Amino acid sequence: xxxxxxxxAVTRYxxxxxxxxxxxxxxxxxxxxIVWVLLVALxxxxxxxxxxxxxxxxxxxxxxxxxxxAIVAVGQYFVLxxxxxxxxxxAVIGVQVVLAGTLIGDDPSRILPVxxxxxxxxxxxxxVNGLVTTLLRxxxxxxxxxxxxxxxxxxFYATGGSAGQNPAEEFRVxxxxxxxxxxxxxxxxxxxxxxxxxxxxSWLVRRPFGRLLLLSGDNPRVAHLAGSSVWWLQTRAYLLxxxxxxxxxxxxxxxxxxxxxxxxxxxxxAITACVIGGVVLGGGRGxxxxxxxxxxxxESLFTLLNFVGVAATWRPTxxxxxxxxxxxxxxxxxxxxxxxxxxxVPPRSEPGAxxxxxxxxxxxxxxx
Amino acid sequence: xxxxxxxxxLVGAGVFALALTACAPGANAGGGSESEPSAEANPWFDxxxxxxxNERRGAQFEGDPAKPYLQYLAGDMVAAADYALDRPGxxxxxxxxxxxxxxxxxxxxxxxQLQVLQEQGVVQQMETRDAQDSDDTQVADIDYFxxxxxxxxxxxxxxxxxxxxxxxxxxxETGKPVIVFDRAVSTDCVTSFVHSIGxxxxxxxxxxxxxxxxxxxxxxxxxxxxxGVDVFESRWAASQKIFDDAGIEYVDYLTGADPAEIxxxxxxxxxxxxxxxVWVDLGDQSVPAIEAFEDAGVDVxxxxxxxxxxxxxxxxxxxxxxxxGVYSNFQWRTALLALTQLWQGQxxxxxxxxxxxxxxxxxxxxxxxxxxxxxxxHSTSFGGEDLPGxxxxxxxxxxx
Numbered sequence: 001x002x003x004x005x006x007x008x009a010v011t012r013y014x015x016x017x018x019x020x021x022x023x024x025x026x027x028x029x030x031x032x033x034i035v036w037v038l039l040v041a042l043x044x045x046x047x048x049x050x051x052x053x054x055x056x057x058x059x060x061x062x063x064x065x066x067x068x069x070a071i072v073a074v075g076q077y078f079v080l081x082x083x084x085x086x087x088x089x090x091a092v093i094g095v096q097v098v099l100a101g102t103l104i105g106d107d108p109s110r111i112l113p114v115x116x117x118x119x120x121x122x123x124x125x126x127x128v129n130g131l132v133t134t135l136l137r138x139x140x141x142x143x144x145x146x147x148x149x150x151x152x153x154x155x156f157y158a159t160g161g162s163a164g165q166n167p168a169e170e171f172r173v174x175x176x177x178x179x180x181x182x183x184x185x186x187x188x189x190x191x192x193x194x195x196x197x198x199x200x201x202s203w204l205v206r207r208p209f210g211r212l213l214l215l216s217g218d219n220p221r222v223a224h225l226a227g228s229s230v231w232w233l234q235t236r237a238y239l240l241x242x243x244x245x246x247x248x249x250x251x252x253x254x255x256x257x258x259x260x261x262x263x264x265x266x267x268x269x270a271i272t273a274c275v276i277g278g279v280v281l282g283g284g285r286g287x288x289x290x291x292x293x294x295x296x297x298x299e300s301l302f303t304l305l306n307f308v309g310v311a312a313t314w315r316p317t318x319x320x321x322x323x324x325x326x327x328x329x330x331x332x333x334x335x336x337x338x339x340x341x342x343x344x345v346p347p348r349s350e351p352g353a354x355x356x357x358x359x360x361x362x363x364x365x366x367x368x
Numbered sequence: 369x370x371x372x373x374x375x376x377x378l379v380g381a382g383v384f385a386l387a388l389t390a391c392a393p394g395a396n397a398g399g400g401s402e403s404e405p406s407a408e409a410n411p412w413f414d415x416x417x418x419x420x421x422n423e424r425r426g427a428q429f430e431g432d433p434a435k436p437y438l439q440y441l442a443g444d445m446v447a448a449a450d451y452a453l454d455r456p457g458x459x460x461x462x463x464x465x466x467x468x469x470x471x472x473x474x475x476x477x478x479x480x481q482l483q484v485l486q487e488q489g490v491v492q493q494m495e496t497r498d499a500q501d502s503d504d505t506q507v508a509d510i511d512y513f514x515x516x517x518x519x520x521x522x523x524x525x526x527x528x529x530x531x532x533x534x535x536x537x538x539x540x541e542t543g544k545p546v547i548v549f550d551r552a553v554s555t556d557c558v559t560s561f562v563h564s565i566g567x568x569x570x571x572x573x574x575x576x577x578x579x580x581x582x583x584x585x586x587x588x589x590x591x592x593x594x595x596g597v598d599v600f601e602s603r604w605a606a607s608q609k610i611f612d613d614a615g616i617e618y619v620d621y622l623t624g625a626d627p628a629e630i631x632x633x634x635x636x637x638x639x640x641x642x643x644x645x646v647w648v649d650l651g652d653q654s655v656p657a658i659e660a661f662e663d664a665g666v667d668v669x670x671x672x673x674x675x676x677x678x679x680x681x682x683x684x685x686x687x688x689x690x691x692x693g694v695y696s697n698f699q700w701r702t703a704l705l706a707l708t709q710l711w712q713g714q715x716x717x718x719x720x721x722x723x724x725x726x727x728x729x730x731x732x733x734x735x736x737x738x739x740x741x742x743x744x745x746h747s748t749s750f751g752g753e754d755l756p757g758x759x760x761x762x763x764x765x766x767x768x
Contacts, residue, residue: 050639058639061664065632160767161467161501163625163652163678165744176663256627257656264626306636312622313595 031278032290038276038326039293042300049307057185064178064188066299068248068255069269071194073277073295074201074288075244076270078237083217083283084133084140086238089245089270091151092125093263096249098155101258104167111171118246125151126242130235140238148267155260164258175254190251197247198292204240205288213237217283273298276326297326407609412601414568418609421569429723436723437698437751438705444718446560451545451710456492457520459707460513464527464551465501468625469652469676469745472767474700477752479768480761481701490708495519503531510535514542521545521707526553529598545710549703551598560716562703564696564724567599571606573726574672577691578607578645581670584615586644589637591657593625593650603649603693618647627656634660645669651676651692658682675727678744680736692727692735698751725749 017023027033046062047054053062072089079086096118103114129147133140166172178188204210216223216230223230245263252262271281277294279286301322310318407413424441431439459482466472485491495517499506506527513519514535522539526532526548533554539546540557549562578588588611593600604620611618621633634657637643646657651674661668672691673679683690699722706716727735727748739748741763752758 053639061635065635068628160472161465162469162472163627163745165678166655176659252628256631257659259625259627259652261624261626262628264624302632303636306621306633307640309619312592312620315622 032287033278034329035277035290035293035297038329039297039300042297042304046300046304046307049304055185056183060178060184060186060188060191062300062303063194063296064190065255066296067188067190067194068251069266069273069299070292070295071197071244071248071251072266072270073273073291074197075241075248076267077201077274077279077286077288077291078204078213078240079140079234080271080274080279080281081217081283081286082213082234082237083220084234084237085144085271085281086129086241087141087144087267088125088129088147088151089241089267090263090265091148091155091267092122092242092245093249093252093266094155094260095121095151096246097253097258097262098158098164098260100167100171100250100253101164102158104171105165106168108168108170111168115250118249119243122242122246123239126239127235129242130238131231133238134231134234140234144267152264159260161260164260166257167253171250172254172257175251175256190255193247193251197244198289201240201288209233209236214284214286218285269298270295272323272327276323298323301326407605407612410601410605410608412598413605413609417566417602418568418572418606421566421606422572424565424721425569425572425724429721435754436696436725437702439723440717441719441721445715446710446718448710448713448715451521451559452713453520453711456486456489457708457711458492458518459494459521459523459704460517460519461494461496461523462506462509462513462525463496463498464506464525466498466767467501468650470674470695470697470747472745472765473747473750473762474697475768476761476765477698477750477755478700478704480752480755480757481704483757484755485704485708490712494704499527501527503527506532507535510539514538519544521547521711523547523549523703523707524553524558525550525703527551530554545707547703547706549699549706559710560706560718560720562699562706562720562722564694564699564722566724567602567695568606569724570693570695570726571603571608572610574603574647574691574693575607575610577672577726577728578647578670579610579614579616581689582614582616582644586616587642588616588618588645588647589634589643589657590618590620590647591623591630591633591649591653592620593623593653595622599695600649607647623653625650625652627653630656631660631663635664638664638666643669646671648672650674651679654679655682658686658688675735675748676744677739677742677746677748680727680732680739680748681744684732684736690729690732692732692748694724694726694749696722696724696751697747697749698722701751701755 028037053059075089076086099118099121100114103117104110125147129140129144132138132143174189174193178186181187212223212228213233215226216228216233220230223233248266249263256262273295274286274291275281275294276297277287277290277292279291302319305315305318427441429439430442433439466475482491482494497509497512499509510524510532513522521544524532524536524539524546526536529552536546536548536553537555537557540555545559546557547560547562548558552561552563582588590604592604595601608618619637623629623633630653634646638661646669648654648657648671654671654673655678658668658671668686668688670689672693673683675692675694675697679690680692682688702720702722706720709716735748738753739746741759743763743765746762746765750762752762
């Protein structure tokens with residue numbers, strides 16, 4: 001017992017905060033921090049290819065385009081940190097886009113009721129995802145795969161898979177236009193919506209809800225023993241992700257228009273964005289803002305590939321390869337940190353010992 | 369430990385930046401895909417087919433020009449004697465899909481024509497199976513018709529030419545008439561193949577419209593719906609050939625017709641530099657492309673489209689420099705008429721080529737007037753103006 005006290009690895013809680021510079025440096029060394037370095041590097045590269053993007057209004061337009069994916073990543077963040085997946089987000093976007101297109105039509109007076117209906121759809125989808133996952137104990141991966149298929153089937157049934165009529169321009173304002181302001185010039189509504197969503201989400205993360213959600217993802221048993229109802233925490237996470245998908249859908253209808261393929265693949269882009277942002281699959285760990293940064297990293301990457309001029313048929317391969325590199329960069333740091341400190345392992349005389357030399361840890365018989 | 373990880377992270381960021389610059393050489397060499405593939409290198413380019421369709425664009429069609437769906441190019445005829453029926457027949461229709469607005473419009477026209485034929489006592493019923501863009505499903509559909517469909521004739525709109533060939537041959541072996549339309553099959557056992565001139569003719573029409581107004585070195589952004597689908601590939605291969613010959617630069621994107629992808633691609637190209645024309649292989653892609661220019665506050669250059677109302681309206685409202693490539697939608701009607709004409713003892717062409725007339729700015733107003741009430745997703749070459757139910761069936765667009 002006395003031996004452990006002498007171990008230097010145990011650090012006691014120190015109430016005084018370390019200097020800002022050191023905290024920043026330490027933060028940057030985490031996956032959730034390095035993603036910001038990547039983001040800055042990518043944005044610099046994007047602007048280097050196209051100097052006119054450095055103008056504030058052009059830059060904000062660029063961010064506006066990325067807003068839907070970033071919002072979907074925010075929704076996915078809540079589900080991921082609770083230890084589950086939401087694969088239905090893209091299908092939710094598809095359904096909402098088609099709903100808005102077919103129900104609003106040319107009549108602006110229908111906007112409010114249709115938006116309320118869209119919110120209701122999101123709540124139903126979120127509740128189904130959450131309750132089936134938590135109360136029926138179906139893995140979230142499977143539950144949301146099911147809702148994804150149901151929803152995309154409905155979209156296909158309603159449209160036959162072809163483009164539809166665009167809704168009234170009044171409804172498309174949020175995704176398509178913005179505010180004329182002094183100094184920055186043009187502020188797209190999509191950026192405003194993104195900021196609002198991120199602010200609300202950050203507030204939620206700092207609330208008891210957010211803290212307990214992370215705890216439930218890390219160790220549901222402890223969360224349960226601490227008196228919180230894990231099923232309701234996770235169900236609320238699914239509700240948030242369905243609502244985030246709906247907000248993204250409203251932006252996308254405005255930005256793009258009605259087509260059943262709008263939103264397809266967004267769930268995977270969002271999961272990738274979160275992982276690049278250092279959110280750990282399996283739950284319990286991850287920063288919200290870094291997940292948003294991860295989404296911006298992905299989108300700037302795609303933009304950069306457009307600028308660089310990679311051939312269309314070749315582009316997915318290049319995207320995939322670069323995503324793997326980005327993942328490696330961010331995830332590598334976690335593995336390093338999680339491994340037990342090297343100093344505690346007894347030093348070995350032959351560092352280059354091959355497979356034949358039995359390592360100290362594997363001396364007990366295997367396969368028992 | 370702490371310092372080590374941060375150094376590692378910085379090294380990682382460096383590697384990442386290197387990976388990015390690794391893709392840059394294409395750009396340094398003058399614009400990636402703009403300089404690489406040419407029409408000659410495109411496996412979908414076929415000079416003989418290109419020449420054939422190019423010649424047919426100016427050909428004289430037999431029949432009444434007021435009924436283009438019954439016009440054809442002179443050639444071998446199929447003797448109807450073997451196929452005549454003395455009772456109302458059952459049509460079995462194996463459809464590739466209804467997954468785009470062109471197919472949906474044609475399907476409505478076909479059903480209106482069906483009603484007429486049923487009232488005339490020529491057709492007893494039409495059984496349809498929708499393969500939903502799947503070769504496997506379509507093969508199963510055709511085999512179902514062959515084995516237990518009790519069909520008096522087959523209409524097949526193939527999903528992909530090669531995959532369905534064996535099943536089409538099994539349909540031919542029944543001795544009943546087999547009409548294939550839209551996309552071809554790789555067998556000549558079919559009774560008649562109904563199609564408009566073709567994708568290459570479409571690509572030549574659109575490509576020439578753009579190339580005639582551009583200078584060598586001007587830039588076209590090509591928005592392609594999908595790779596490997598013959599309808600789209602033949603359009604692109606033909607236009608690509610025209611652009612190559614005219615010395616026009618182009619960069620292509622595969623968009624899946626997703627408007628969000630289209631807008632991102634066009635917006636990035638606008639940021640890169642001046643665009644002289646946007647080429648699309650599907651009319652659904654035009655409006656998002658036009659909006660991308662508007663949202664960026666830039667003048668809209670030449671943007672082609674098809675005969676879809678969304679594009680034609682955008683063309684008129686914004687007074688664009690436009691052109692509507694047409695792949696004649698009325699061939700859906702022709703396919704049904706081909707089968708029933710055989711039953712009624714009328715000879716039909718073995719290779720039934722219907723006319724394919726693009727929409728130019730001269731015809732735009734007239735086309736818009738006729739189709740004034742139609743929804744955005746309507747194809748104006750639907751060819752059903754003289755059918756009962758016009759205009760309601762197409763205006764209300766209830767998919768049968």
